Amino acid sequence: MTRAEVREAGAPATGEVPWRRLDPRTALASGALTLGVGVAGGVPTVAGFAARGSGATALVAGIVVGAVVALVGVVVGAEKVRLARTRFRVGLERVELHSGILVRTRRSLPRERIRSVDVHADPVARVLGLATLRVDTARRASVADRPLELRCVRREEAEALRSELLVRRRDDETAGTGLLAALDPRWTRYAPLSFLTPALGAAAAGAVMQVAQWVGLESTVVDAVVAGWRRLGTLGTVAVGLTAVLVVGAVASVAAFVEAWWSYRLEREPSGTLRVRRGLLTTRSTTLEERRLRGVALVEPLGVRTAGAARVDAVATGLATAGGEERTDAAGLLPAAPRELAERVAAAVLREPVSPTRAAVMRTHPVAARGRRVRWATAGALVPALVLAALGAVVAGPFLVAAAAVAVAGLVAGPLLGRAAYRALGHAVHEAYVVVRGGLVRRRTVVLRRDGVIGWSVRQSWFQRRVGLATLWLTTAAGDQAYAVRDVAAADAPGFAAEVVGDVVRPFLTERHSTIG
Amino acid sequence: MVITEPSRDEVGLRPPTHPLPPRVRTWWRIHALGWPGAAVVVLLVLAWLIAPAAAWLGLAAGVVAAVGLVVGLALPAYWYRVHRWEVTDEAVYTRSGYAWQEWRAAPLSRVQTVDPTRGPLQRRLGLATLVVTTASAKGAVTVAGLAGDEADALAHRLTRETRAVPGDAT
Numbered sequence: 223m224t225r226a227e228v229r230e231a232g233a234p235a236t237g238e239v240p241w242r243r244l245d246p247r248t249a250l251a252s253g254a255l256t257l258g259v260g261v262a263g264g265v266p267t268v269a270g271f272a273a274r275g276s277g278a279t280a281l282v283a284g285i286v287v288g289a290v291v292a293l294v295g296v297v298v299g300a301e302k303v304r305l306a307r308t309r310f311r312v313g314l315e316r317v318e319l320h321s322g323i324l325v326r327t328r329r330s331l332p333r334e335r336i337r338s339v340d341v342h343a344d345p346v347a348r349v350l351g352l353a354t355l356r357v358d359t360a361r362r363a364s365v366a367d368r369p370l371e372l373r374c375v376r377r378e379e380a381e382a383l384r385s386e387l388l389v390r391r392r393d394d395e396t397a398g399t400g401l402l403a404a405l406d407p408r409w410t411r412y413a414p415l416s417f418l419t420p421a422l423g424a425a426a427a428g429a430v431m432q433v434a435q436w437v438g439l440e441s442t443v444v445d446a447v448v449a450g451w452r453r454l455g456t457l458g459t460v461a462v463g464l465t466a467v468l469v470v471g472a473v474a475s476v477a478a479f480v481e482a483w484w485s486y487r488l489e490r491e492p493s494g495t496l497r498v499r500r501g502l503l504t505t506r507s508t509t510l511e512e513r514r515l516r517g518v519a520l521v522e523p524l525g526v527r528t529a530g531a532a533r534v535d536a537v538a539t540g541l542a543t544a545g546g547e548e549r550t551d552a553a554g555l556l557p558a559a560p561r562e563l564a565e566r567v568a569a570a571v572l573r574e575p576v577s578p579t580r581a582a583v584m585r586t587h588p589v590a591a592r593g594r595r596v597r598w599a600t601a602g603a604l605v606p607a608l609v610l611a612a613l614g615a616v617v618a619g620p621f622l623v624a625a626a627a628v629a630v631a632g633l634v635a636g637p638l639l640g641r642a643a644y645r646a647l648g649h650a651v652h653e654a655y656v657v658v659r660g661g662l663v664r665r666r667t668v669v670l671r672r673d674g675v676i677g678w679s680v681r682q683s684w685f686q687r688r689v690g691l692a693t694l695w696l697t698t699a700a701g702d703q704a705y706a707v708r709d710v711a712a713a714d715a716p717g718f719a720a721e722v723v724g725d726v727v728r729p730f731l732t733e734r735h736s737t738i739g
Numbered sequence: 740m741v742i743t744e745p746s747r748d749e750v751g752l753r754p755p756t757h758p759l760p761p762r763v764r765t766w767w768r769i770h771a772l773g774w775p776g777a778a779v780v781v782l783l784v785l786a787w788l789i790a791p792a793a794a795w796l797g798l799a800a801g802v803v804a805a806v807g808l809v810v811g812l813a814l815p816a817y818w819y820r821v822h823r824w825e826v827t828d829e830a831v832y833t834r835s836g837y838a839w840q841e842w843r844a845a846p847l848s849r850v851q852t853v854d855p856t857r858g859p860l861q862r863r864l865g866l867a868t869l870v871v872t873t874a875s876a877k878g879a880v881t882v883a884g885l886a887g888d889e890a891d892a893l894a895h896r897l898t899r900e901t902r903a904v905p906g907d908a909t
Contacts, residue, residue: 539874677845677878680750684838692750697845697878704877712750716842726830726846732753 241309248374249301251346256297258346260290270436310372312386317357319370331370335359337514337539339384342506343377353380353505357387388495388509402570403556403563405486405500412558413479414472415525422478423471483557488567496536496571498555514538516674516700517655518555518568520579520667527665532564533557534571537670537701553701568669572655578669582657584648590689591647591709596640603632603639649707651721656696658707668705674698678719678727682712694719752842755825755832763822763884764815766864771814775807824882826893831871831880845880849873850901855890862887869893 264286271282300323308321317331336357343353352374359369375383434440451459484502491497496515498508517537526532534556556567569577607629614622643662650657656675659667677697686692692712696719697704710718720727779800786796818837825832832844851874855867867890868883885893 676849676873676875677843677880679841679843680752681839681841682750682836687840695877697873697875699874699878702877703875714751716751723846726844729827729829730752730755730825730832730842730844732749732751 239311239313241311244305244308244310244372245352245375245379246302246305247350247352248305249298251344251350251352251374252301253294253298254346255344256294257290260293264290266433266436270438273437273439312383317370317387319372329370331357331359333387336387338508338510339387340506340508341377341380341384342501342504343374345503347374348377348503348505351377353377355380355383384507384509385493388493388511399490399492401487401489402496403486403488403559403567405483405557406559409483409531409557409559410476410479412526412529412531413476415523415529415531416475416479416558417523417525418475418478419468419471419525421471422474423467423469426470426474427467479557486557488555488571490570496555510536510538514700515571516698517668517670518571519669519701520561520564520568520577522561522665522667524663524665526558530561531558532561533559534564534568535701536571537668537674537698539700572669578652578655578657579667582650582652582655584650584657584659587644587647587649587709588691588711590691592641592644593689594685594691594709595643596637599640599643600632600636603636604629607632647708649710649718651718656722658696658705660706660708668701670696670698670700670705672722674700675723678723680715680719686712696722750840750842752834755823755834757824759819759822759824759882759884760866760886760889761819762864763866764819766860766866766884767815767818768811769860771811772807775803775811779804779807822884824885826897831882831897833880833882835881835883843880845871845873845878847897847901849878850897853894853897853901855885855887855894857887867891871897 268279268283268286271279303323304321307323307326308319310317310319312333315333317333317336319327319329319331321327321329336359338358340356340358341353342356347353353376354371354373355375356372357370372380372383374380431440431443434443447459450462454462481502481504483500485505486498486500489497489499490512491509494512495509496512497510498506500506515536515538519535519537521533521535522531523533533554535553536555538553555571556564559567565577565580568579569575572578607625610621610625610628614620614625639662646660646662646665648657648659651672654672655669656672657667657669659665675696675698679695679697680692681695682692686709690712691709692715694707694710694715695704696707707715707718716727716731720731782796782800782803786793786800789796814837821834821836821840823834828847830844830846831850832842834840834842850871852870852872854870854872856870857867861867861884865887866884867887868881869885869890870879870881872879882890
């Protein structure tokens with residue numbers, strides 16, 4: 223308590239800026255959300271009892287309604303107390319937030335360190351004209367640097383705060399401002415190709431079983447599947463089941479895409495910021511200062527790549543950091559879109575005429591790198607074969623047949639996958655950027671400003687040393703914090719590092735290298 | 740041209756100038772022998788308590804002891820040759836590695852914090868670990884096993900030299 227007050231007293235005076243409060247209707251919004259969750263959970267419960275024809279249905283319904291009402295009451299009450307105990311103000315130099323019901327926290331953020339301001343609103347908040355404002359700083363050295371959140375304020379107030387907190391350098395060059403990209407509904411066709419499709423399909427199948435169990439109908443579902451299996455045979459059942467899972471998953475991933483990216487717009491604002499606005503039900507707005515931008519990443523997951531599309535992510539400081547699990551979506555500048563357009567957007571974001579992903583001449587990696595990848599892919603494919611063979615030896619013969627089939631498939635597919643992974647590798651220095659490409663399932667081309675590289679390391683495992691390879695890591699304050707150039711020739715790794723960040727490498731090169739250049 | 744062509748198998752980086760103090764080998768040896776030693780004791784106690792499995796547990800204890808002895812006696816001398824460090828006017832540069840070898844450098848202009856830390860065993864041996872962090876969460880350069888007074892002096896010097904750099908060094 224006393225320490226917090228000392229810190230507050232120690233902070234520079236913010237003048238006579240009055241304290242402000244969050245919008246009181248936040249309590250209403252939280253109550254409505256809780257009610258929604260309660261109804262969503264309560265209705266199946268009551269329906270389950272009703273389906274079993276239990277005489278206690280009325281009693282259960284009464285208990286559920288009572289519990290939901292009590293829960294909503296508690297949430298609204300707690301929110302009212304929280305709102306009454308929360309105040310904030312935006313001074314000339316600092317943003318301050320005092321909050322906490324039992325333990326008071328007083329946070330004070332220097333405005334010059336603010337790097338991004340997000341505004342988002344869930345459907346309930348939108349109906350009430352409210353929005354949540356999140357203010358983030360560049361450094362994330364400790365928990366004290368976590369984003370500062372105002373939940374909720376009026377939407378107009380959130381907008382005003384957003385522009386107020388980020389407008390600083392009016393003299394910044396205004397060239398290239400305006401709309402950089404907007405949603406083309408045709409991009410929806412890439413959504414089913416994402417890895418979400420099988421995941422959501424499987425989740426839906428699981429959810430059906432779960433709900434059936436709640437309602438006491440799981441035996442009906444199992445009987446239906448067994449009846450289908452009798453009629454269609456094993457292969458037919460598997461085919462129908464997979465198709466159903468994929469179709470449901472595709473519909474779900476299209477829905478997820480539309481919800482997340484509807485009315486998407488990427489704009490450059492005169493204050494030197496990039497702004498992404500998107501969302502159908504929950505609207506999100508992410509603003510990031512170009513000053514924080516160290517580069518972009520062109521991401522091509524397998525399915526999306528086969529359709530000739532790519533996604534663009536920002537590589538910026540203060541977004542997702544190691545351990546900053548909460549904001550993985552904040553870096554998205556463009557959803558999966560035709561690759562040519564993705565490269566145009568990347569170029570526009572970097573203020574370059576042509577995207578370095580296109581202009582850079584990528585260098586290939588030594589053949590030894592291909593050997594390693596082929597060995598990994600083949601070994602990876604043979605592990606399930608070995609497991610199946612062990613099962614066959616211990617449990618039943620048919621597993622041995624499956625093991626043989628998997629082994630043959632692995633021996634054919636392994637080298638192909640390994641070669642594909644090798645072809646994905648590439649690195650280059652192009653003007654002010656370093657370009658690094660790699661990844662089989664999720665190919666990614668990272669374009670990083672060379673002045674954003676703040677260190678390097680060369681790592682060599684015993685296996686790499688045997689075949690004359692090494693991995694170069696370029697460390698940066700942005701994005702993943704370090705990007706790897708995997709399996710380059712050991713002798714070339716430091717030389718390439720020197721091309722990227724000359725002065726931090728050159729004094730440490732061996733004589734032979736320094737004479738070459 | 741043929742002479743200047745570097746060997747394909749070697750990383751073209753020269754070793755940093757300074758070795759660690761020789762007593763760092765004692766520190767490594769205690770670690771490399773201590774953990775297997777503790778495991779051996781646990782295994783032997785279990786072998787004594789669980790008579791039916793005594794042979795297996797005894798065998799496991801023997802294997803752990805043998806591997807631990809080989810690692811603890813042979814490798815510190817090798818690690819001692821690998822681990823080296825250097826601080827120039829522009830950068831911190833280290834070579835380290837137990838199974839992997841790693842060369843690492845960070846420019847002083849990007850250094851954010853310099854902290855010497857000491858574990859109980861290090862304190863006994865008069866050693867310290869110097870951690871130099873940069874704005875990258877994966878960019879820290881660590882020198883483990885420096886002489887304690889040297890680590891303090893370095894921390895002092897680096898803190899002084901890097902304080903002058905404006906901005907948040909991102």
